[in-house]
Amino acid sequence: MRRAVYPGSFDPVTLGHLDIIRRSSQMVDELIVGVLNNSSKNPLFSVAERVKMLEEVTCGLSNVTVCSFDGLLVDFARQRGAQIVIRGLRAITDFEYELQMSQTNRIMCPELDTIFLTTDLRYAYLSSSTVREVGRYGGDLSAFVPERILGQVYQKFHEK
Numbered sequence: 001m002r003r004a005v006y007p008g009s010f011d012p013v014t015l016g017h018l019d020i021i022r023r024s025s026q027m028v029d030e031l032i033v034g035v036l037n038n039s040s041k042n043p044l045f046s047v048a049e050r051v052k053m054l055e056e057v058t059c060g061l062s063n064v065t066v067c068s069f070d071g072l073l074v075d076f077a078r079q080r081g082a083q084i085v086i087r088g089l090r091a092i093t094d095f096e097y098e099l100q101m102s103q104t105n106r107i108m109c110p111e112l113d114t115i116f117l118t119t120d121l122r123y124a125y126l127s128s129s130t131v132r133e134v135g136r137y138g139g140d141l142s143a144f145v146p147e148r149i150l151g152q153v154y155q156k157f158h159e160k
């Protein structure tokens with residue numbers, strides 16, 4: 001059984017994340033999307049909202065599940081019986097941080113390997129912080145987040 005975790009903040013999930021989820025779910029038997037419950041980051045969406053949006057956009061992918069976690073990624077992966085961590089790489093600026101993190105994780109948990117998927121060029125520029133920035137000023141978000149959750153994302157900015 002090949003099981004992978006795809007961790008991140010997903011605040012909110014973007015089309016770039018969804019592309020990584022789709023592609024990596026085809027490589028493994030089970031993909032667990034792990035939403036990091038990181039209170040120090042002061043997220044726009046609550047963990048429950050982020051999990052719900054991810055569940056909605058992945059409901060057609062039968063081997064994908066979504067849950068939240070806090071603490072160390074290696075502990076989360078161990079608890080879930082995952083051998084693989086999936087991460088997306090956009091630009092060279094992602095690389096240094098990602099390399100350092102994957103090497104640290106391997107020191108702590110040598111049986112855990114990180115697989116990097118390069119972003120689809122359509123989403124190479126895209127990040128959740130871009131979405132939050134454009135959304136804050138009332139911009140059109142339809143090119144950035146999955147259509148299914150567009151209403152919820154607009155609603156959040158409307159409430160703010």
Ligand code: ADP
Nearest residue numbers: 007008009010016017087088089119123126127
């Ligand atoms: P973090 O808060 O750790 O940066 P994110 O939630 O932003 O995590 O992203 C989770 C993962 O998805 C990271 O590996 C990140 O590089 C990747 N990712 C984010 N946006 C994109 C994108 N547009 N294309 C490909 N991968 C992406």
